[in-house]
Amino acid sequence: MQHSKKPKFLLIGGFASSLINFRGPLLRALTLKFDVYATAPFVDQDTRLKVEALGVTCISNNFERTGLNPIKDLLAFRQLKQEIRAIKPDYVLAYTIKPVIFGLMASGKKNVKKYALITGRGSGFDSNTFKAQTIRSIVKRLYKRSLSNVEGIIFQNSNDEIFFIEESIISKNANSTVIEGTGVDLAYYHASKSKNREDLDKIKFLFVARLIKEKGIPELFEATKQLKKYYDNFEVQLLGWVDPNPGGISKEEIEAMDATGVITYLGTTDDIRPFMDNADVFVLPTYYNEGLPRTIQEAMAMSKPIITTDHPGCRETVVEGENGFLVPTKNADVLRDRMEYFIKTPQAIRSMGIASLSMAREKFDVNKINSRIFEFMQLTNV
Structure with missing residues (x-):
């Protein structure tokens, strides 16, 4: 795909289908002003074609969304880092745990404006098993390291923002905000006008x-x-x-x-x-x-x-x-x-x-x- 001299924007997602289902309108809007790239784990051909139809370069990475194998994560991190170096993005926005942690760290520090979108804490912050507590401790440290070098952090609810501050994952002076929800395309999701649900038998x-x-x-x-x-x-x-x-x-x-x-x-x-x-x-x-x-x-x-x-x-x-x-x-x-x-x-x-x-x-x-x-x-x- 040929690219112009527009600034470059990289979106890093947690799973392939979300690039279209959750972030398609965002990507489409970004293409008006940026050369846009999007990456997610193990992108299938159907998703790739849909993303590229928006005018976005689609890149597959090897992060396993729920995997806990540090060797696999390290190899995926190195691969993604090489991809990002080749792109040289001006802006990076990452959402979900591994993209925020590893994607933003792989994006480097120089001349890149990095933003994190926290779409929930996940189940690992609730369980009190020894394994869960160990993983939680590691995730918190990695979050803290990754988020210390970002321009801003977006939360989807205020409880998560408070939690990240109280757990010292981010500073209370961090540039953070709450934007509730991913949002939906109201022209795409709409009820049938032909339905009449006044007299329901079931x-x-x-x-x-x-x-x-x-x-x-x-x-x-x-x-x-x-x-x-x-x-x-x-x-x-x-x-x-x-x-x-x-x-x-x-x-x-x-x-x-x-x-x-x-x-x-x-x-x-x-x-x-x-x-x-x-x-x-x-x-x-x-x-x-x-x-x-x-x-x-x-x-x-x-x-x-x-x-x-x-x-x-x-x-x-x-x-x-x-x-x-x-x-x-x-x-x-x-x-x-x-x-x-x-x-x-x-x-x-x-x-x-x-x-x-x-x-x-x-x-x-x-x-x-x-x-x-x-x-x-x-x-x-x-």
Whole structure:
């Protein structure tokens, strides 16, 4: 690909599909003023073609997103460092743990303006096993080293910003800000105008996330099992993919849950819109260390009421009783009660869905989110 004399911008992501699904509009906007490069682990051909169709040079790297092999990480680090030296970027923005730590360190110090986007702490900061504590200690030290040489740090919720300061990962004088959410393309995620959900004979609850316990799958299963004793006019659907995360639930375990008839497992998809459009209420009882869940933003853009947890990154998406409900983490009983509300009061689905869409337009329009990122990075002409 031929490049002009524009300044160069490098985006470093944590997994290949996120370059398009989460950051496609950002990349597209950047191409107006920059020669843009994007890298993520093990980029497949389909993703590469989609990224390059935006006018972006796409580079695959060898970081394993959840891997803990230091030798593999060191080799991947050296390879990425060579790639970055060849690019000579003027700006670098990295998101998720390994890109922020290794990607920004590989970017060097001279004449590069580096920014970090913290999209959540991850599950490693919750567990108290010896292994988890050891990994957490190492990650904190690496974070501290990497973030000491950046121009700015973006958090997706204020709790994470406070945590990083209290744990002395960053200084309280660091140039940091909170920009809630990744944002969604409201023209792409929109509800079907032909649907009429006023007279529902069966309420469909939809869960979309990686298949890990901390996303609240055990609590959702238990709440649904309790409701099945009294109601048969509802269905709970799970859409998600197996994840090698330590809290991961295997496909066999999910299929066994599906076989009980309590929940319906829909498998995986590259396009959640038909499933979201067919659903009535979005439910995510997570206690994972989220930034601000993308799937909730998508559900709001598609006019769905939200049931999620009173948890950092989630509580920012719900005005209690207006567009949905917040439930305590790890509490199947309250989750059951909130789900029951929609079963018994289906007329609330439409009004709460409209409130979700209004909130998405105000807070989670991807163009507004990207403008705030550009403003923080002092890229005001983009």
